[in-house]
Amino acid sequence: MSQRVAALIALFGFAVLVVGALVTGGNLGLADASAGRISFQIATGSTEGIYFPVGQAMAGLISHPPGVGRCETATVCGPSNVILSARTSGGAAENLRAVNQGLVDSGLAQGDVIAAAVAGDGAFHKNGKLEHLRVVAALFNEEAQLVVAADSKIRTVQDLRGKRVMLGADNSGALERARKILTAFHVPWWRVRSVSPDDGAPAQLLRDGKLDAYFIVSGVPLESVHALIRDGKARLLPIDGEGRDRLIRMVPQLVPAVIPASAYPEQGAVETVAARAWWVTRDSESDALIYGISRALFNPANRGQLAASHPAARDISLAYAADNPPAPIHPGAARFYREMGKLPR
Numbered sequence: 213m214s215q216r217v218a219a220l221i222a223l224f225g226f227a228v229l230v231v232g233a234l235v236t237g238g239n240l241g242l243a244d245a246s247a248g249r250i251s252f253q254i255a256t257g258s259t260e261g262i263y264f265p266v267g268q269a270m271a272g273l274i275s276h277p278p279g280v281g282r283c284e285t286a287t288v289c290g291p292s293n294v295i296l297s298a299r300t301s302g303g304a305a306e307n308l309r310a311v312n313q314g315l316v317d318s319g320l321a322q323g324d325v326i327a328a329a330v331a332g333d334g335a336f337h338k339n340g341k342l343e344h345l346r347v348v349a350a351l352f353n354e355e356a357q358l359v360v361a362a363d364s365k366i367r368t369v370q371d372l373r374g375k376r377v378m379l380g381a382d383n384s385g386a387l388e389r390a391r392k393i394l395t396a397f398h399v400p401w402w403r404v405r406s407v408s409p410d411d412g413a414p415a416q417l418l419r420d421g422k423l424d425a426y427f428i429v430s431g432v433p434l435e436s437v438h439a440l441i442r443d444g445k446a447r448l449l450p451i452d453g454e455g456r457d458r459l460i461r462m463v464p465q466l467v468p469a470v471i472p473a474s475a476y477p478e479q480g481a482v483e484t485v486a487a488r489a490w491w492v493t494r495d496s497e498s499d500a501l502i503y504g505i506s507r508a509l510f511n512p513a514n515r516g517q518l519a520a521s522h523p524a525a526r527d528i529s530l531a532y533a534a535d536n537p538p539a540p541i542h543p544g545a546a547r548f549y550r551e552m553g554k555l556p557r
């Protein structure tokens with residue numbers, strides 16, 4: 213069963229659970245939970261990526277509707293009557309803007325995109341800093357994958373000059389990151405023939421011979437990339453050497469990484485960089501609510517089901533949940549991390 217089909221089945225099943233949940237604004241404490249259900253959304257990404265299935269798993273594990281037996285065990289679920297739901301979105305930058313404006317309760321995004329949002333840089337330069345963002349937890353690493361046509365003569369990042377490359381949508385974190393990668397390898401981003409995401413899905417365009425390469429940052433394996441490599445249509449290019457060193461100096465939220473040989477068929481290990489995915493909420497959310505959600509996320513009883521949502525989710529761990537945050541930690545989450553010895557008291 214593909215990730216897309218599994219995600220849609222999970223969405224349908226969870227929709228049955230959340231029918232009738234009331235939107236109560238997200239500012240209720242635990243003492244107020246009995247007054248009505250608390251709706252809490254997680255903006256994820258497309259159904260093709262890994263944010264959606266992982267967000268679905270998080271929502272199902274943390275939700276605490278009446279009558280669910282597993283929630284009778286202390287801290288396995290979130291606060292009483294909280295109902296989480298995952299929704300698709302246009303990606304990290306869109307999620308952060310929506311959270312900052314109070315249009316959605318929380319969202320998933322990479323650390324480098326969050327750092328840019330907080331600073332008002334890159335895709336966020338035009339409208340300024342997003343000052344209401346607060347992080348809940350670090351989740352898992354997402355590797356930068358440079359996918360190129362198998363029969364192309366592209367062997368290094370420098371070979372992308374003059375080629376048809378999809379960098380990312382306008383005003384997106386993906387576009388800014390791809391441009392920084394090119395710059396770090398001394399390739400002016402305007403020297404590639406940029407293909408817009410409006411022209412179609414990159415995997416299909418590459419398969420049809422209409423695209424030479426594209427960048428994507430995701431936990432591995434990603435189903436669309438796996439299918440291209442399996443069918444002999446694509447291969448991965450390394451992001452390594454001095455160019456990678458320059459890139460990491462430019463973007464401190466990126467770290468060296470290796471895509472393991474086991475991730476894709478007959479590909480071998482690939483040197484690259486990775487960004488940590490974070491769960492982000494708004495500063496106006498209740499401390500008690502975020503405390504309860506954080507505690508449930510890292511309850512050991514939930515680890516197995518969370519890891520089953522995608523191989524990348526096996527990396528979710530309390531050990532580094534509060535390490536090097538790209539935005540201030542929400543006070544409710546910070547309280548939990550202090551109790552667990554992950555932050556100074």
